[in-house]
Amino acid sequence: MIVRLAWRNIWRNKMRSMVIIASVTAGLFAGMAIMALYKGMMKSRIRTVIDTETGHIQLHAKDFLGDLDPTLFIQGDEKMIATLSADKSIKAFAKRTITAGMVSTPNGSSGVSIIGISPQEEMNVSGLGKKMRQGKLDWPAKTRGILMGKKLAKKLKIAVGEKVVITMTDTADNLISAAYRVQGIYQSANAPLDEVNVYLSRKDLQDMLGLGNQVHEIAVTLHDDTLLHSTVTRLAHQFPFLAVESWKTLSPETSLMAETVDTLSYIILVIILIALSFGIMNTMMMSILERRHEIGMMMALGMGRIPLLMLIMTETFFLTITGIPIALATGTIAIEHYAKKGMDLSGMGKEMMESFGFETMIYPDFPSDKIGFIIALVFATALASSIVPIVKSLRMDPVSALQK
């Protein structure tokens, strides 16, 4: 009876109930859309980090990443290469020689990370070739070529084919310089990195640093993201003399951002629901005051506190949860649509998003893992919204209510 009476009561004033149900639906839809967008943005950012910046895992000599000391190269890399090649979790790996240096042009100079790479290996690990905007990811045999980011090229006012001078310290602490011709200009989704990373032929850099065939970094990509933890553990066990680090350690800001954005999306949803709870509470209060006489009559007839509490609470729940299936259905359709088509956010500020390392085409991801939590939050909202109306109705005196 309580359920039947509660359901019919909320439809006494159809317009008022429809407005509040529509508000809950819109609020939930907005909350889900924000969660999906944030999840899509973070997945995109993490994908960018793994696919184009760090790979899944990197191996270095211990302490190398502290100040890029060129003498801290990886020892015994041939045996290591064989081990990595045989590992079934590993999809590809790229060996890199890295040092800190400076790029100078007649227009200025800039501190950079100079990275010696093999084009073929990079294609498989970082997809550098796909980021080329001018020129090619290739080094003609007798030409010293350098690849630099679009942002750095713009800063130094340099174009493809023009010369730059790079300066660095070799493994014997000698300051060395060499002239290079800009072979190509790349642009990634991470503008800050584009300003500091320049690429040379690994062989050239090894020769300049006096390293022979030694490398400073091995970047590894895996067949599946879920293999990350187990592979890091296994490699750390196999190569105890090396620092074996996942992208989460190498790019802590991304890992932190993912957690922060997750929390932020919950906070936004909670704020939306708190705002809605006032509307729901107001509607219930109006409903109760309008039915004051009727509630007094029911109390006079022998309706106790518990059934009355259940009636008011059930009405509040109906008002609140009726919007859930509508919001879930419309939210799923909209999110699935944009998950396939993509949502172009370049209009919101392409440069700003790239400066934070985000792609501007976002593919929202339906937060299916959070649906249970969202529904629990909505139920909590209904419960919270019903408290004041319940207290108000329980405090009614049947005699005075019947006189109204």
Add this chain to the structure above:
Amino acid sequence: MENAVIDAHNISKTYDPSGIPVPAIRNVHMHIAKGEFVALVGPSGSGKTTLLNMIGGLDHPDSGNIIVNGTDITTLRSNDLVKFRLHNIGFVFQAFNLIPVLTAKENAEFIMLLQKEKKAKRDERIDLLFKQVGLLDKKNIRPAQLSGGQQQRVAVARALASKPQFVLADEPTANLDSASAFNLLDMMAKLNSEETMTFIFSTHDQRVIERAKRVITLVDGQIVSDATPLQY
């Protein structure tokens, strides 16, 4: 008093709505036996509704005791009073007070539902009552589609559904036309005799007073006469 359904001893009630004490009931003694058909009469403000509310456990006297079937209801706590009303008293209000979103049948079985009676028992009782009040063909429609007289008959069916010890009716015919009022009174008189149900109603209505078997007259919160209609 033996066989008394209601035994009120020296009850008084004073309201103090704006700092000025207004005595509503003064030292009233009253005994009502099972199966009586009693009219409480008197001018407006004489204390009829206050007395009914106190007998019904909706209001507390300032002093005195009201014993219903051996239970002193003035000593019951709020929750116990609710249970007491639910299981012992039927109410009929002047304004019918049916729940508009429930059908006539659902309204009538409301108290039985609160008492958690089984569906079969409810259906049997409601069908019998609707037959007695002449609304068997209208049990599935909502109050708004019924006339005032029909709504009050549903209210009487609701009051009787749980077979209470007695029914309290506060001016039950006040909002009814003559024909509806006579029909209702006939029906209540019939139920009074068939089900030995005790009826106590406050009224100004001479038609109601003439049908009563006992008329208690209140003036200024005091019983000034207790007689048969012919003596009244």
